[in-house]
Amino acid sequence: MATEVQGTEAVMDEGEGVRRRDFINIAAVSFAGVGGLAVLYPLVTQMSPSADVLAQATTEVDLSAIQPGQAIKTVFRSQPLFVRQLTEKEIAEADAVDASSLRDPQTLEERTIEGKKQWLVTMGVCTHLGCVPLGAGEGENKGEYGGYFCPCHGSHYDTAARIRKGPAPKNLVVPEYQFTSDTAILVG
Ligand code: FES
Numbered sequence: 031m032a033t034e035v036q037g038t039e040a041v042m043d044e045g046e047g048v049r050r051r052d053f054i055n056i057a058a059v060s061f062a063g064v065g066g067l068a069v070l071y072p073l074v075t076q077m078s079p080s081a082d083v084l085a086q087a088t089t090e091v092d093l094s095a096i097q098p099g100q101a102i103k104t105v106f107r108s109q110p111l112f113v114r115q116l117t118e119k120e121i122a123e124a125d126a127v128d129a130s131s132l133r134d135p136q137t138l139e140e141r142t143i144e145g146k147k148q149w150l151v152t153m154g155v156c157t158h159l160g161c162v163p164l165g166a167g168e169g170e171n172k173g174e175y176g177g178y179f180c181p182c183h184g185s186h187y188d189t190a191a192r193i194r195k196g197p198a199p200k201n202l203v204v205p206e207y208q209f210t211s212d213t214a215i216l217v218g
Pocket of ligand 1: 156158180181182183197
Protein backbone atom coordinates (compact mmCIF):
# COMPACT_ATOMS: atom_id res chain seq x y z
CA MET A 31 0.00 0.00 0.00
CA ALA A 32 2.72 2.29 1.02
CA THR A 33 4.35 1.73 -2.35
CA GLU A 34 1.09 2.57 -4.19
CA VAL A 35 0.69 5.78 -2.22
CA GLN A 36 4.22 6.75 -2.97
CA GLY A 37 3.58 5.94 -6.63
CA THR A 38 0.49 8.13 -6.67
CA GLU A 39 2.46 10.95 -5.07
CA ALA A 40 5.16 10.43 -7.64
CA VAL A 41 2.58 10.75 -10.47
CA MET A 42 1.06 13.85 -8.87
CA ASP A 43 4.53 15.35 -8.44
CA GLU A 44 5.25 14.74 -12.06
CA GLY A 45 1.91 16.34 -13.08
CA GLU A 46 2.61 19.41 -10.98
CA GLY A 47 6.13 19.44 -12.30
CA VAL A 48 4.78 19.63 -15.83
CA ARG A 49 2.46 22.47 -14.90
CA ARG A 50 5.32 24.27 -13.19
CA ARG A 51 7.52 23.84 -16.25
CA ASP A 52 4.72 25.25 -18.42
CA PHE A 53 4.55 28.25 -16.14
CA ILE A 54 8.31 28.71 -16.28
CA ASN A 55 8.20 28.51 -20.09
CA ILE A 56 5.40 31.08 -20.28
CA ALA A 57 7.29 33.34 -17.88
CA ALA A 58 10.43 32.98 -20.00
CA VAL A 59 8.51 33.96 -23.14
CA SER A 60 7.05 36.96 -21.33
CA PHE A 61 10.48 38.03 -20.17
CA ALA A 62 11.78 37.64 -23.71
CA GLY A 63 9.04 40.07 -24.82
CA VAL A 64 10.02 42.57 -22.16
CA GLY A 65 13.68 42.04 -23.03
CA GLY A 66 12.90 42.85 -26.67
CA LEU A 67 11.29 46.11 -25.66
CA ALA A 68 14.16 46.88 -23.33
CA VAL A 69 16.62 46.44 -26.20
CA LEU A 70 14.46 48.54 -28.55
CA TYR A 71 14.09 51.47 -26.14
CA PRO A 72 17.78 52.43 -25.97
CA LEU A 73 17.94 52.22 -29.78
CA VAL A 74 15.03 54.65 -30.11
CA THR A 75 16.42 57.01 -27.49
CA GLN A 76 19.84 56.91 -29.21
CA MET A 77 18.19 58.13 -32.40
CA SER A 78 16.73 61.24 -30.68
CA PRO A 79 19.04 64.21 -30.08
CA SER A 80 20.43 64.04 -26.57
CA ALA A 81 19.97 66.82 -24.04
CA ASP A 82 23.64 67.76 -24.63
CA VAL A 83 23.10 68.17 -28.36
CA LEU A 84 19.93 70.25 -27.85
CA ALA A 85 21.72 72.41 -25.28
CA GLN A 86 24.47 73.20 -27.79
CA ALA A 87 22.11 74.01 -30.66
CA THR A 88 22.50 77.44 -32.22
CA THR A 89 20.03 79.56 -34.18
CA GLU A 90 20.96 81.97 -36.96
CA VAL A 91 18.69 84.98 -37.32
CA ASP A 92 18.50 87.18 -40.43
CA LEU A 93 18.04 90.78 -39.32
CA SER A 94 17.71 92.35 -42.75
CA ALA A 95 13.89 92.51 -42.72
CA ILE A 96 13.54 93.95 -39.21
CA GLN A 97 12.97 97.70 -39.43
CA PRO A 98 13.52 100.13 -36.52
CA GLY A 99 10.56 99.75 -34.15
CA GLN A 100 9.89 96.19 -35.33
CA ALA A 101 10.60 92.86 -33.70
CA ILE A 102 10.38 89.22 -34.67
CA LYS A 103 9.63 86.13 -32.67
CA THR A 104 11.70 83.09 -33.44
CA VAL A 105 12.82 79.99 -31.58
CA PHE A 106 16.06 79.21 -29.79
CA ARG A 107 16.55 75.85 -28.08
CA SER A 108 12.79 75.21 -28.22
CA GLN A 109 11.95 78.50 -26.51
CA PRO A 110 10.66 81.81 -27.93
CA LEU A 111 13.30 84.37 -28.82
CA PHE A 112 12.61 88.06 -29.49
CA VAL A 113 14.85 90.09 -31.78
CA ARG A 114 14.04 93.77 -31.92
CA GLN A 115 15.51 96.80 -33.63
CA LEU A 116 15.03 99.77 -31.31
CA THR A 117 14.24 103.25 -32.62
CA GLU A 118 16.34 106.25 -31.55
CA LYS A 119 13.48 107.21 -29.23
CA GLU A 120 13.37 103.76 -27.61
CA ILE A 121 17.14 103.83 -27.08
CA ALA A 122 16.87 107.31 -25.51
CA GLU A 123 14.06 106.10 -23.22
CA ALA A 124 16.13 103.15 -22.04
CA ASP A 125 19.22 105.34 -21.50
CA ALA A 126 17.26 107.97 -19.54
CA VAL A 127 16.59 105.48 -16.73
CA ASP A 128 18.92 105.34 -13.73
CA ALA A 129 19.79 101.65 -13.88
CA SER A 130 20.65 101.51 -10.17
CA SER A 131 17.00 102.23 -9.38
CA LEU A 132 15.80 99.14 -11.21
CA ARG A 133 14.73 95.82 -9.72
CA ASP A 134 17.31 94.05 -11.89
CA PRO A 135 19.86 96.84 -12.50
CA GLN A 136 21.30 96.75 -16.01
CA THR A 137 21.96 99.39 -18.65
CA LEU A 138 20.99 98.97 -22.30
CA GLU A 139 24.75 98.81 -23.08
CA GLU A 140 25.12 95.85 -20.77
CA ARG A 141 22.26 94.09 -22.52
CA THR A 142 23.43 94.65 -26.09
CA ILE A 143 26.60 94.19 -28.12
CA GLU A 144 29.00 97.15 -28.27
CA GLY A 145 28.25 99.41 -31.22
CA LYS A 146 24.97 97.56 -31.89
CA LYS A 147 22.82 99.08 -29.21
CA GLN A 148 19.77 99.15 -31.45
CA TRP A 149 19.61 95.34 -31.56
CA LEU A 150 17.87 93.91 -28.51
CA VAL A 151 17.96 90.12 -28.40
CA THR A 152 16.13 88.43 -25.53
CA MET A 153 14.37 85.24 -24.67
CA GLY A 154 10.60 85.62 -25.02
CA VAL A 155 9.96 84.01 -21.66
CA CYS A 156 8.61 86.02 -18.73
CA THR A 157 10.88 85.66 -15.70
CA HIS A 158 7.88 85.33 -13.40
CA LEU A 159 6.31 81.99 -14.36
CA GLY A 160 7.40 81.58 -17.94
CA CYS A 161 4.55 82.96 -20.09
CA VAL A 162 5.39 84.48 -23.46
CA PRO A 163 5.10 88.28 -23.18
CA LEU A 164 3.37 90.42 -25.81
CA GLY A 165 5.07 93.22 -27.70
CA ALA A 166 7.12 91.52 -30.40
CA GLY A 167 4.20 91.05 -32.78
CA GLU A 168 2.69 93.82 -34.89
CA GLY A 169 0.08 95.75 -32.88
CA GLU A 170 0.61 93.81 -29.66
CA ASN A 171 0.39 95.48 -26.25
CA LYS A 172 3.92 96.62 -25.27
CA GLY A 173 2.96 97.55 -21.71
CA GLU A 174 3.38 100.80 -19.82
CA TYR A 175 7.09 101.09 -20.58
CA GLY A 176 6.94 100.41 -24.32
CA GLY A 177 8.83 97.12 -24.31
CA TYR A 178 6.99 93.91 -23.55
CA PHE A 179 3.92 93.09 -21.51
CA CYS A 180 3.18 89.73 -19.92
CA PRO A 181 -0.59 89.29 -19.73
CA CYS A 182 -0.45 86.30 -17.36
CA HIS A 183 0.03 88.37 -14.20
CA GLY A 184 0.80 91.84 -15.54
CA SER A 185 4.57 92.27 -15.80
CA HIS A 186 5.75 95.32 -17.76
CA TYR A 187 9.19 95.39 -19.39
CA ASP A 188 10.78 98.54 -20.83
CA THR A 189 12.46 99.17 -24.19
CA ALA A 190 15.59 97.37 -22.95
CA ALA A 191 13.32 94.44 -21.82
CA ARG A 192 14.05 95.25 -18.19
CA ILE A 193 11.37 94.51 -15.61
CA ARG A 194 9.71 97.72 -14.47
CA LYS A 195 6.36 96.72 -12.97
CA GLY A 196 4.56 93.54 -11.95
CA PRO A 197 5.66 90.30 -10.31
CA ALA A 198 8.55 89.24 -12.59
CA PRO A 199 11.81 89.32 -10.61
CA LYS A 200 14.30 89.67 -13.49
CA ASN A 201 14.80 91.30 -16.87
CA LEU A 202 14.10 89.17 -19.95
CA VAL A 203 17.17 86.99 -20.39
CA VAL A 204 19.72 87.99 -23.03
CA PRO A 205 21.18 84.79 -24.52
CA GLU A 206 24.75 84.39 -25.76
CA TYR A 207 24.97 85.58 -29.38
CA GLN A 208 27.30 87.20 -31.86
CA PHE A 209 27.04 89.05 -35.16
CA THR A 210 28.15 86.92 -38.11
CA SER A 211 27.60 89.84 -40.52
CA ASP A 212 25.94 93.27 -40.40
CA THR A 213 22.57 91.61 -40.92
CA ALA A 214 22.83 88.27 -39.16
CA ILE A 215 23.41 86.94 -35.68
CA LEU A 216 24.21 83.49 -34.37
CA VAL A 217 22.49 82.77 -31.08
CA GLY A 218 23.96 80.13 -28.75
S1 FES B 1 4.29 84.74 -16.02
FE1 FES B 1 4.54 86.78 -16.68
S2 FES B 1 3.71 87.94 -15.13
FE2 FES B 1 3.47 85.93 -14.40
